[in-house]
Amino acid sequence: MKKVFLFIVTALMVGYVFVSCKKSDKKTTQLTVLQRIQAKWGIESVIDHEHLTAGFDTTVTSAGTASDYVDFRSDGKVYFSFGGTSDTTTYALVGDTSILIQLVGTYKIQTLTDNQLKLYTKEEDASGYLEEYLNLKK
Numbered sequence: 001m002k003k004v005f006l007f008i009v010t011a012l013m014v015g016y017v018f019v020s021c022k023k024s025d026k027k028t029t030q031l032t033v034l035q036r037i038q039a040k041w042g043i044e045s046v047i048d049h050e051h052l053t054a055g056f057d058t059t060v061t062s063a064g065t066a067s068d069y070v071d072f073r074s075d076g077k078v079y080f081s082f083g084g085t086s087d088t089t090t091y092a093l094v095g096d097t098s099i100l101i102q103l104v105g106t107y108k109i110q111t112l113t114d115n116q117l118k119l120y121t122k123e124e125d126a127s128g129y130l131e132e133y134l135n136l137k138k
Contacts, residue, residue: 041136052128
């Protein structure tokens, strides 16, 4: 009787292990920052803030239209169109926190989600500084 009881307990434990260790069919893949950036983004707005040491401050907000975009391609090129002007240049990721867009400058990545990319840059010189915010969306 003791052997039968031990056999049943062992069988239950083995059965429990096989049932509780079921493999998940979901496979999640983590995209790199570069892969997440590589897409065609609509321009929501461009905000330019200029501060001069002489006390002059100005902020200009330009809203994007349906035809304005920034398209980061996997070949290292970026195509953009804003306000009727289009151009192409190259880009490179600097670490996971900044992106260098040739001809334009280096931008810090402030926000990167599936639907939103916010970039920021600040250029300083003796007369003051200029900040620019690019707000992009999918």
